Amino acid sequence: MPKSVYVTGDSIILKNGVFLYGAKKGHCRIVSILPKANGLVQYRIRFSSENCERLITEADIDHDASVGVDGKPSTNAAYASSSWVNINAIKIRK
Numbered sequence: 327m328p329k330s331v332y333v334t335g336d337s338i339i340l341k342n343g344v345f346l347y348g349a350k351k352g353h354c355r356i357v358s359i360l361p362k363a364n365g366l367v368q369y370r371i372r373f374s375s376e377n378c379e380r381l382i383t384e385a386d387i388d389h390d391a392s393v394g395v396d397g398k399p400s401t402n403a404a405y406a407s408s409s410w411v412n413i414n415a416i417k418i419r420k
Contacts, residue, residue, distance in 0.1 A: 332356055339391040344382065
């Protein structure tokens with residue numbers, strides 16, 4: 327059973343041809359870790375140029391390109407402490 331190698335907020339690079347429409351190549355950020363499907367860990371990711379999230383599995387990640395210098399996944403410190411909830415976007419009626 328594979329264990330999750332990456333944590334929320336890590337910056338990763340996907341393999342070529344993961345998405346059919348448009349060649350998405352570049353850095354994306356892990357938003358959340360989801361339960362396993364077919365024995366593979368699932369991740370919810372977001373590209374900086376998009377306002378939607380995508381679902382990938384562990385097999386879609388280019389592990390060689392995503393590993394940092396110290397052998398651990400590179401964590402983006404700016405996103406590590408951010409929440410997925412944007413408090414400024416919440417509107418409350420009175």
